[in-house]
Amino acid sequence: MSLPLNITKRFSIITRYRYKWVLIIAVAWTLIDVVGWVRFMSRPYNERPDSVYVFLTPGAVIFRAIVDFAMGIFMGNLLIFRLRKMFRNYSMLLTFIAKTIILIVASFFMNFIVHICYSIFTLHVSFAQSLLNFQGEVLHRAWIFDKMSNWLVIFIVTQLLIEINEKYSPGVFVDILLGRYITPRIEKRIIMFLDLKDSTPIAEQLGHQQYFLFIRDFIAGISMALLENEGRIYQYVGDEVVVSWKYSEANTKTCINAVIAARRAIQKRSEDFRRKYGVIPEFKVGIHLGDVTVGEIGIIKKDLAMSGDTMNTTARIRTACTELNHKFIASKDFIENIDLKDWQAESLGEFEMKGKSSSIELFALKI
Numbered sequence: 503m504s505l506p507l508n509i510t511k512r513f514s515i516i517t518r519y520r521y522k523w524v525l526i527i528a529v530a531w532t533l534i535d536v537v538g539w540v541r542f543m544s545r546p547y548n549e550r551p552d553s554v555y556v557f558l559t560p561g562a563v564i565f566r567a568i569v570d571f572a573m574g575i576f577m578g579n580l581l582i583f584r585l586r587k588m589f590r591n592y593s594m595l596l597t598f599i600a601k602t603i604i605l606i607v608a609s610f611f612m613n614f615i616v617h618i619c620y621s622i623f624t625l626h627v628s629f630a631q632s633l634l635n636f637q638g639e640v641l642h643r644a645w646i647f648d649k650m651s652n653w654l655v656i657f658i659v660t661q662l663l664i665e666i667n668e669k670y671s672p673g674v675f676v677d678i679l680l681g682r683y684i685t686p687r688i689e690k691r692i693i694m695f696l697d698l699k700d701s702t703p704i705a706e707q708l709g710h711q712q713y714f715l716f717i718r719d720f721i722a723g724i725s726m727a728l729l730e731n732e733g734r735i736y737q738y739v740g741d742e743v744v745v746s747w748k749y750s751e752a753n754t755k756t757c758i759n760a761v762i763a764a765r766r767a768i769q770k771r772s773e774d775f776r777r778k779y780g781v782i783p784e785f786k787v788g789i790h791l792g793d794v795t796v797g798e799i800g801i802i803k804k805d806l807a808m809s810g811d812t813m814n815t816t817a818r819i820r821t822a823c824t825e826l827n828h829k830f831i832a833s834k835d836f837i838e839n840i841d842l843k844d845w846q847a848e849s850l851g852e853f854e855m856k857g858k859s860s861s862i863e864l865f866a867l868k869i
Contacts (some may be wrong), residue, residue, distance in 0.1 A: 745760070
């Protein structure tokens, strides 16, 4: 189910993507806890030593689900947003351990709320007695080793899934998980190669370490703009980004919008770049449209790979930007599939592409 357009526009695609993860976490954890609790309550009472849970009523199940979901939203938000910022500059191992400990503490608090509410509203005992009951259950060996160890596993698996998913562009991990591209598919896609202009003199000017930081900031700035315009980032190669869109008339316009948004993103941060590096980055773009073969590749490290003449041609179009002294160049195939004003695209004529038997007409984009 998608949100209304006026709501989704208020948030960046990254924010919407992360809120989606918060919702997934809340639903998954709620289902795990409720199903586990119902199974526990279905056991004979003598197999539930020192437990205050006696009655399995619809109201108790619904109430537990509500509390679980509310705490799942809170803990998911904590994991996806708050802790991410808090541990941004720490190692992955330290971050992993710290997040797990914080989540365990939060889950303990969640169980406290559920326990107290169940005691007061279902068993109708006093708050003081509820605290004593909770203390007795917490001190029981089974509670510590069974319940909390289960949540420890859940938290670890959740973090692993998040880390694995973020290795890929949004949607790619799901494709790999579901095996959509185990058998390679031929798809018509819009391909864009984008890379830094004048990278060699900039690298000489800044030196190795500063140049790397410069590239990292440059990539971060343009990547957000590309993702905002529904681009699927295929790979980063040094200072180059390869992006694709599944072909549609709407996506040809989206591709152009992505280039404009990337340029604006750099312009907004121009003073930051000038202050930190003494250089404001510029980039060049090559765009083409055609069939590509998409499939899983790799054994130890799996990924989705795209191959074919379209990929090679796009790379050469991007190289032509330097030779023809234009920032943004697109193929005739792309231009014929997008409704541009006459002044927005200027024919550069037919050009021979290395490795291709026939020439291709190129257009400079005036955007």
